[in-house]
Amino acid sequence: MLGQAVFAAGLVGAVVLTASREGAGAGAVLLVFTAGSRLAEYVNSTVTQTQFYRSIWLDVSRRLAWLEDFAAAERARADRPVPERLDRGIRLDRVSFSYPGGERPVLDDITLDLPAGQVVAVVGENGAGKSSLVKLLCRYYAPTSGRILVDGTDLASIAPADWRTRVSGAFQDFFRFEYPVRQSVGAGDLPRIDDAEAVETALARAGADDLVSGLPHGLDTQLGAAWENGVDLSHGQWQKIALARGFARDTPLLLVLDEPTSALDAEREHELFERYAQAAREARHDGSGRITLLVSHRFSTLKMADLIVVLDGARLVEQGTHAELMARRGRYHELYSIQASSYRADVSS
Ligand SMILES: Nc1ncnc2c1ncn2[C@@H]1O[C@H](COP(=O)(O)OP(=O)(O)OP(=O)(O)O)[C@@H](O)[C@H]1O
Ligand SMILES: [Mg+2]
Secondary structure (H helix, E strand, O other): OHHHHHHHHHHHHHHHHHHHOOOOOHHHHHHHHHHHHHHHHHHHHHHHHHHHHHHHHHHHHHHHHHHHHHHHHHHHHOOEOOOOOOOOEEEEEEEEEOOOOOOOOOEEEEEEEEEOOOEEEEEOOOOOOHHHHHHHHOOOOOOOEEEEEEOOEEHHHEOHHHHHOOEEEEOOOOOOOOOEHHHHHHHHHHHHOOOHHHHHHHHHHOOOHHHHHOOOOHHHOEEOOOOOOOEOOOHHHHHHHHHHHHOOOOOOOEEEEEOOOOOOOHHHHHHHHHHHHHHHHHHOOOOOOOEEEEEOOOHHHOOOOOEEEEEEOOEEEEEEOHHHHHHHOOHHHHHHHHHHHHHHHHHHO
8 A cells, every 4th residue: 555655656756757847748748657557557466466476375385284284193193004915804884974075975874894805896876975985995085984994903093105005096087197108007006117017017907008019119108299209198098008007016905996997898898897807816816815896887897796885875775796686676786777778778779
């Protein structure tokens, strides 16, 4: 305010001084007046922008300080090591969850056993809570109430960073890491980010080896059209890279595949899921007790799971094998039948 008053006084002074000078015409006065007004606009917009950036900076600093305190408190609480292997499995014990700021629970009083060594499928309509369940298991969020027990140890007492060294996965929403293929896949297991052999194994697990052999510089091909000599991929190909990244770790305790193949056709997804289930069965002998969690809307690809869990409007409504759930003629039977008949209609039309 004071600044503006001083500026206005200065401008009036300049106009008066110019007008009082001998030989100064109306043009000179007008020029001084216009230049002064323009200068005032620049000064005003600079002040506004500075205030804007200052408020952002303060806001970001406050959030960062909160995050650091939160992380420190979490670290202090997390004093248990991540287990070497799973003997019994993971148990959700009366778990409810609402997103921060959300009123409604997106998971409501879920009690569920994910047995060690098994392939577990989660099904349910859009918004049923499947991905939210996955996020809790990855420890991206903590339950609002109830506990997740890993072989009896509360997941909240295991440091998130340690837990995630033993969790692998590919998700519905994936990120396009515009690095050379090697690092874009290797980022799934940071200590081995440049390890060609590990990356090739991951690509083979994801069925993406043919994709790389078609690229101009193989593993060293830069991804992303914005980069020099960068190659852009189709949506499905990017998803395969993300899938391979999800397979980069050799011995995860939990492997989560949350609709990681939505960009592929049903037949290809079926083939891949069969392969994961086979790998999971073979992993039963490696002693890690790995749990493989599959989420998909394509029921036919999930039939082979050892356990199928049905979520409906935030609640767990049924669980069992495909045969058990079909015999029950409940929610699973209903969803499965709707999809099977629409698929038949598609095929016959
Ligand atoms: N980050 C978030 N913040 C607030 N609410 C969210 C968030 N993510 C999901 N939700 C809400 O939580 C509910 C469950 O969503 P979730 O993503 O778990 O469903 P889903 O079963 O995976 O669905 P889909 O089959 O569409 O993937 C939905 O009502 C959704 O709107
Ligand atoms: Mg989802």
